[in-house]
Amino acid sequence: MSFEGIYGQDKQIAILRRSMEKGRIPHAFLFHGMRGIGKRTTAVAFAKALLCERKTACGLCPACRKVESGNHPDVVVITPQGQFIKIEDIRDLRNQMRFRPLEGPKRIFILVDAERMNIASANSLLKTLEEPSLVNVLILVSSRPYQLPMTILSRCQKLRFHPIPSDIVARYLEEKTGLDGETVAVLAASSGGSIGRALEMHGESYLTRRKRFIGKICEGFSDPLKGILFAGDFGKDRKEIELRFEILKSWYRDLMVYKETGETKKLIHQDFAEAVRSMAGGMTPSDILRALETVEWAHKALEKNANKQLTLEAMTFKLSGQA
Known part of the structure; x- marks a missing residue:
């Protein structure tokens, strides 16, 4: 997925592109907003752009292909195992951050549903945020940022993702699913601005x-x-x-x-x-x-x-x- 394949988040993508053009990539981001609006997809596309040979997330170079398939050694995605993100996963993340990138100019760590860290995990992550590295980029993805400790929130560059207009949700459904017009209209209107929710409801x-x-x-x-x-x-x-x-x-x-x-x-x-x-x-x-x-x-x-x-x-x- 490239930036061009993300629907309804043009402003957020423009901010990320400007940070790349200026060479000012924050060491930690917080992508926040309701579920199903492209936060995780954008995080992966951003990782792809940072590692892409053309710096565009072209989808064609070896680096892009590896990110797309989940096999790039410099992109680590952590998701909750069960109810919480375990402290062992955060400790492993911190350990990996000690090393330089294996193939690209940076290493990108994406923490999905970051609000599901327990207190021990959050405290462990805080130590990483207090010692930023020029070669590591940490992206927290959260639909409930208010559940994260202020000590973590204050150390992240926040990027808010907004609900997607229903006409754009409808366009996505038309292009990707082949559903009839009436079904598309109802799903788009009922989705609350979330493509993920619209797809979930259809399924x-x-x-x-x-x-x-x-x-x-x-x-x-x-x-x-x-x-x-x-x-x-x-x-x-x-x-x-x-x-x-x-x-x-x-x-x-x-x-x-x-x-x-x-x-x-x-x-x-x-x-x-x-x-x-x-x-x-x-x-x-x-x-x-x-x-x-x-x-x-x-x-x-x-x-x-x-x-x-x-x-x-x-x-x-x-x-x-x-x-």
């Missing part, structure tokens, strides 16, 4: 599950029995529950957008535009806002390990307007 039969769940939302909650069934079928595992909260929030978001604008072009669930019109027609903006607040309340309650069934039943009861 998880998201559209089928979403369609079924929205059908249940459209049935309404006024019938107490339907409300109880809705709560009971909200999802068994955490991932499914998170998905349904995501859909529910985006649904009420669409109701508010339509209520305020009278237009459907900015809806996430454009293929349910008629249902949005119908439901929004029977609600005031205050009703929709209260519904959103109710969904958010239930979501946060479950994150704090509240009783799942009671919380979801209370949510559907409130959404029905009976509370």
Whole structure:
């Protein structure tokens, strides 16, 4: 992957290119932003550019080919093994940093999901950051930088990656997947600006599950029995529950957008535009806002390990307007 193959992060790539042109490469970067927007891909492309014979990440020279295949001795990628990044991995990284590059002008160390270092690992890495080397470049990749110690954050050049515009996500999906236009539009709008998330949703039969769940939302909650069934079928595992909260929030978001604008072009669930019109027609903006607040309340309650069934039943009861 070259810089040209990265979607929606032109500003970030321009910053990296300028640092190369000026010969001022920081010894430590922090690439941060939501998941699935190209942080790790950009880190690897940057490593490729630093080692490329043409300094462009050409993809053709031996160095680029080795980086692409994961076999370049001067590029080390560390990922969590289990829940955490282990201190043994950080110690091994520090040991490798003692040596000069084997083939290229620099050695690049990429630490993926850096926020998953435990305290011992972070303290060990801090010693490396306190002793920078001219030939080593460390890139921390994180979607939760606030979980990293300030002592580490303060020693890194921060580069924030932003959510990708939905039209660019759609273009990526059109070019890479061959999906039909309607599927592309829904995935792009539902992705939250993350290509990785859009691909994940496609692979998880998201559209089928979403369609079924929205059908249940459209049935309404006024019938107490339907409300109880809705709560009971909200999802068994955490991932499914998170998905349904995501859909529910985006649904009420669409109701508010339509209520305020009278237009459907900015809806996430454009293929349910008629249902949005119908439901929004029977609600005031205050009703929709209260519904959103109710969904958010239930979501946060479950994150704090509240009783799942009671919380979801209370949510559907409130959404029905009976509370």
